[in-house]
Amino acid sequence: xxxxxxxAEAERSGKPMFSFEFFPPKTAQGVQNLYDRMDRxxxxxxxxxxxxxxxxxRLSELTCxxxxxxxxxxxxxxxxxxxxxxxxxxxxxxxxxxxxxxxxTNILALRGDPPREKEKWEATEGGFQYAKDLVKYIRSTYGNxxxxxxxxxxxxxxxxxxxxxxxxxxxxKVEAGGTFIVTQMFYxxxxxxxxxxxxxxxxxxxxxxxxxxxxxxxxxFLRRANWSRCxxxxxxxxxxxxxKNDDAAVREVGKVLVADLCRKIIDAGIYHLHxxxxxxxxxxxxxLEELDLTPSEQTPLEQPLPWRQSLGLNRxxxxxxxxxxxxxxxxxxxxxxxxxxxxxxxxxxxxxxxxGELDAYGIGLKGSNEQNIDLWGQPKxxxxxxxxxxxxxxxDLKSLPWxxxxxxxxxxxxxxxxxxxxxxxxxxxNSQPAVDGVKSSHPVLGWGPRNGYVYQKxxxxxxxxxxxxxxxxxxxxxxxxxxYYAVNxxxxxxxxxxxxxxxxxxxxxxxxxxxxxxxxVETVSFLAWKDEAFxxxxxxxxxxxxxxxxxxxxxxxVETWYLVNxxxxxxHKTEGLFDLLRGLQVPGMDEIMDVSQASKSLHLTNGDSxx
Numbered sequence: 001x002x003x004x005x006x007x008a009e010a011e012r013s014g015k016p017m018f019s020f021e022f023f024p025p026k027t028a029q030g031v032q033n034l035y036d037r038m039d040r041x042x043x044x045x046x047x048x049x050x051x052x053x054x055x056x057x058r059l060s061e062l063t064c065x066x067x068x069x070x071x072x073x074x075x076x077x078x079x080x081x082x083x084x085x086x087x088x089x090x091x092x093x094x095x096x097x098x099x100x101x102x103x104x105t106n107i108l109a110l111r112g113d114p115p116r117e118k119e120k121w122e123a124t125e126g127g128f129q130y131a132k133d134l135v136k137y138i139r140s141t142y143g144n145x146x147x148x149x150x151x152x153x154x155x156x157x158x159x160x161x162x163x164x165x166x167x168x169x170x171x172x173k174v175e176a177g178g179t180f181i182v183t184q185m186f187y188x189x190x191x192x193x194x195x196x197x198x199x200x201x202x203x204x205x206x207x208x209x210x211x212x213x214x215x216x217x218x219x220x221f222l223r224r225a226n227w228s229r230c231x232x233x234x235x236x237x238x239x240x241x242x243x244k245n246d247d248a249a250v251r252e253v254g255k256v257l258v259a260d261l262c263r264k265i266i267d268a269g270i271y272h273l274h275x276x277x278x279x280x281x282x283x284x285x286x287x288l289e290e291l292d293l294t295p296s297e298q299t300p301l302e303q304p305l306p307w308r309q310s311l312g313l314n315r316x317x318x319x320x321x322x323x324x325x326x327x328x329x330x331x332x333x334x335x336x337x338x339x340x341x342x343x344x345x346x347x348x349x350x351x352x353x354x355x356g357e358l359d360a361y362g363i364g365l366k367g368s369n370e371q372n373i374d375l376w377g378q379p380k381x382x383x384x385x386x387x388x389x390x391x392x393x394x395x396d397l398k399s400l401p402w403x404x405x406x407x408x409x410x411x412x413x414x415x416x417x418x419x420x421x422x423x424x425x426x427x428x429x430n431s432q433p434a435v436d437g438v439k440s441s442h443p444v445l446g447w448g449p450r451n452g453y454v455y456q457k458x459x460x461x462x463x464x465x466x467x468x469x470x471x472x473x474x475x476x477x478x479x480x481x482x483x484y485y486a487v488n489x490x491x492x493x494x495x496x497x498x499x500x501x502x503x504x505x506x507x508x509x510x511x512x513x514x515x516x517x518x519x520x521v522e523t524v525s526f527l528a529w530k531d532e533a534f535x536x537x538x539x540x541x542x543x544x545x546x547x548x549x550x551x552x553x554x555x556x557x558v559e560t561w562y563l564v565n566x567x568x569x570x571x572h573k574t575e576g577l578f579d580l581l582r583g584l585q586v587p588g589m590d591e592i593m594d595v596s597q598a599s600k601s602l603h604l605t606n607g608d609s610x611x
Contacts, residue, residue: 001077002147003106004179006047007207010271016293017047018273019079019209024054024062025279031062032366035069037281039405042074042308044285044294045301047272050079050108050182053095064095068102072312072337073330078104079149082138083112084128089137092128096138100145103313108149108182109134109173132169132176139177150178152208154186154195155230163195171204180206182274185213185224187257188231189264196270210265213276214283215254218244251283259290303447305518306454306506318342323459323505323519324529324565326430327403331363331532347502347520355528358535365401365539372543375399380549382425382589385557389422401540402429402533409444417578421462425586427557429533430461430565432505434574440508452510458568459505459521460577463561465586475580476566481573482580485526486564489534493527494562500524505567521567533563549593556593 010017020041025031038049051066063080070076080099082092099107111131128134135148150173153166170181181204186192196208215221218240225232236257243249262273275284288294295301307321310333320343325332335356336342358364365372375397379385391397393415398406411418414433421428433456438445440452447454464472469486476482477496483503486494497503506519537558544551568576 001105002179003048003077003079003149004147004207006077007180007209007272010047011207011269014271016266016271016273016291018275018288018293019046019048019050020275020277020284021050021052022066022277022279023052024059024066026059031066034066034279035074037279038070038076039074041277041281041284042076043301044288046076048077048079048106050081050106050274053081053083053110053112060091060095064098064102067099067104068312069330071102071104072310072315073333075308075311077106077311078102079106079108079147080104081108081110082134083110084131084134085112086127087112088125088127092134092137093141096142096146100142101313103311103315105145106147106149107138108151109138109178110151130169132173135173135176135178147179148177149180149182149209150174152181152183152195152199154183154192155228157184161229164198167195167199167202167204170199171202174204174206178206181208183208183211184230185211185228185276186230187213187225187236187261188233189261189268191231192265193268196268207272208270209272209274210270211274211276212258212262212287214258214278214280214287215240215250216278216280216283217247218250221250221254251286255283255286255290258287262287262291297443300441300443300446305516306447307518312337314340315342317344319344319516319518320347320502320520321518322525322529323432323521324430324461324526324533326432326519327405328532330404334363335528335532345514346517347522355525358532363532363535365536365543366399366404369543372540376401376540378544378548378550379553380592381553382586382591385427385553386422386425386589389427390419393419393422400429401536412444413574414578417575421578421581424584425465425589426468426581426584427463427561428460429463430459432456432459434458434568434571434576436572440510448508448516449510449513452508452513454508455506455571457505457571458574458577459565461563461565463557464564465557466560466562467587468584469562469564471584472564472581479576479580481570481576482566482568483521484564484566485521485523486562487527487530488562489559491527491530495523497523503567503569521565526565530563534558547595549595552595553593 006017022034022038025034049070051063054060054063067078067080070078082095109131131150135150138146138148152170154163156163156166192210199208213224239253239257240250243253277284305319307326308329310318321332338356376388379388392400393407395407411431414431418428418431435445435454435456437453437455440446440448440454441450445454473486473494476484483497484495500523502520502522504517504520507515507517509515537554541551541554541558566577
């Protein structure tokens, strides 16, 4: 969606919106940390995010990668910065092509700063002299596919102190095809509003987005104000000076000062705020909370579907997915990124599109061996394994090998039953409670348009030991309301499903719309997920040295246990799946893995390894 359309919507509704800026980190760990932060900040409800251009080499590639991940994986409407600095036309063409392929429809076209080794900005041979030239080129090449933003400078810029002359340049950029303006940071609302008035008087009519810089520390506040040459109101200096050596106090005082700045802007009829996050979340969140702009029970974050939508190329209308990747959204996006079409309205024939290979980037276990051992410990017996899963369910662990995010609040209604299953050695990796028609506006279970109702069948996915699998299947097949799939690593598939077609496990009924069935269970996708699920177990096992009990314990589970999913097709029944498994427990849960007898089967002994 174009940013100008989002801005028009905010103006029509009178409801303020906001956006975040991020920049490419310089290390691989920094990139992963930023992706995790972007994922969390999605929950604040930004209208869009933008990613700055990393001029030259790996950083420019990283900008394109970040745009793709934000757009496709995290479902964040993204605006890609593009500069003229060190950019011949072929590089610009490649960057625009990558943005297009990512599904990105917004570009912020900038001249850019001179390279560090040059004092004065110079155009690259075969490149562009001014931002207006870049704007013209994008517009002539891609027509209206991209919404094109340009930069505005209320207090001058690095090589031009005259704001009035810069307004002339701004008008030229707009006339070349710019459709919205993002300003340099400022701290004086009166200066900004006066500048906006001048822009309007000079015929600049496109939306203007104020750039807001949160205050993280006093030193950074002064450094950034000096760098951007922006005026600091005396009242701000007076408020910050007494606490300048206390970073926490600076953030608290700064939160109030910046929030007051934002209120003046909103009161003047400008309904969008663009935050320069500096890749940090805390101070931006504090300001949004002070402004009462974060989601709440009264104003929940709109959720069109029960899973996060991708905004990748051709995926905006996708509205059906298998439930198996519920906790591994990025993996699903990566494994389906080469599909020509994505399910809309119904799942269709899932045997036509192939799921991507497991070796693709982003599908394996995240983190280093050391990080994962620190997170999940060094289990030596099945009780230790079950304790890891119980800690996750209790909120004490942020992730599992099969779940990239903390446990959701949706699980609260069945959490005690899930804990009980894991305590008995039935290792749960995915679940959803039965829901018999709650309002689509429900703060936890709701999704879709307002004034609708949503429904769910109870679903449970877990690893079952070879000692229990026969009894579990026997119990399931006694109940005609249950369907299941069970498979081991060797692809020994057992099921009572009468066909390979999809079984909808989530659906919604909304005024003026056909019934929406966005989450399904079916055979082909389960077998694709099965390969990934067992690979993740192998990855976890391989975090440990070959001679350790942890390596052999987890490895034996991967080699011999079954991955089972069960659907209770009577959505009125909330306890049916848990009643099914009452009284079952894996034997020998406290027995230590005997490494000396390690094999592909689970061999347990009463002694410690090596004794």
